[in-house]
Amino acid sequence: MASPLVSVQTAGRRVGERWVWRGLNLDVAPGDRLAVRGPSGAGKTVLLRALAGLDALDEGELLSEGGPVRSLPRHRAEVAYAAQRPALFDGTVEDNLRAPFALAVRDGQRYDAERARALLARLGRPADLLGQSVDGLSGGEAQTVGLMRALLTDPTVLLLDEPTAGLDPERAEAVEAVIADALRANARRAAVWTSHDAAQLDRVTDRSLDL
Numbered sequence: 001m002a003s004p005l006v007s008v009q010t011a012g013r014r015v016g017e018r019w020v021w022r023g024l025n026l027d028v029a030p031g032d033r034l035a036v037r038g039p040s041g042a043g044k045t046v047l048l049r050a051l052a053g054l055d056a057l058d059e060g061e062l063l064s065e066g067g068p069v070r071s072l073p074r075h076r077a078e079v080a081y082a083a084q085r086p087a088l089f090d091g092t093v094e095d096n097l098r099a100p101f102a103l104a105v106r107d108g109q110r111y112d113a114e115r116a117r118a119l120l121a122r123l124g125r126p127a128d129l130l131g132q133s134v135d136g137l138s139g140g141e142a143q144t145v146g147l148m149r150a151l152l153t154d155p156t157v158l159l160l161d162e163p164t165a166g167l168d169p170e171r172a173e174a175v176e177a178v179i180a181d182a183l184r185a186n187a188r189r190a191a192v193w194t195s196h197d198a199a200q201l202d203r204v205t206d207r208s209l210d211l
């Protein structure tokens, strides 16, 4: 069997004295479509951030391709976290989309402006958004930029934190379609979703982890 792309073993994350979750085992396999379900505060975001290597586990191990993570920058380049409220740095939208390609781990990958424009259009946003400062973005626009930033880097694992929350139905449908395309483009690519829309999770995933 192929190695899981990313795993946690006997993993725990603590906030202060309280364990958010503990003793957690999860393998994300090539081609996986996984829903992470649980009530608000169950630790879904905390888990996605841990899988992306953005926050360290307090207990247990994060694995990449079945082995220890040797390089966090490399791991993060393969396992992309698309946040509901992404951290964007001062500058334009395009500056933010371009930034990941400046990292040494992405040597050989180039920012594709045409692809960014096409993606933006598919997501129902005007082309001039690229030149706008991130300062004035609405929550939904910022979320779109975060998703685009993740998709344009062609990660192996897409961690999608409520990717359509707060979007109108038309844009939400466009987001689902764009993600479906990204998964079709690479059979190994896996997606891990959180959503408060149970019908959406039923539609786009085929197995669940309950927190």
Ligand SMILES: Nc1ncnc2c1ncn2[C@@H]1O[C@H](COP(=O)(O)OP(=O)(O)OP(=O)(O)O)[C@@H](O)[C@H]1O
Pocket: 015, 020, 038, 039, 040, 041, 042, 043, 044, 045, 046, 047
């Ligand atoms: N940086 C932090 N500082 C303090 N507490 C935190 C931090 N990050 C997460 N928590 C706490 O950890 C718990 C899990 O949070 P998390 O955001 O992962 O939940 P969630 O399942 O994604 O919830 P929701 O469905 O509301 O988005 C919550 O009790 C939250 O308050």
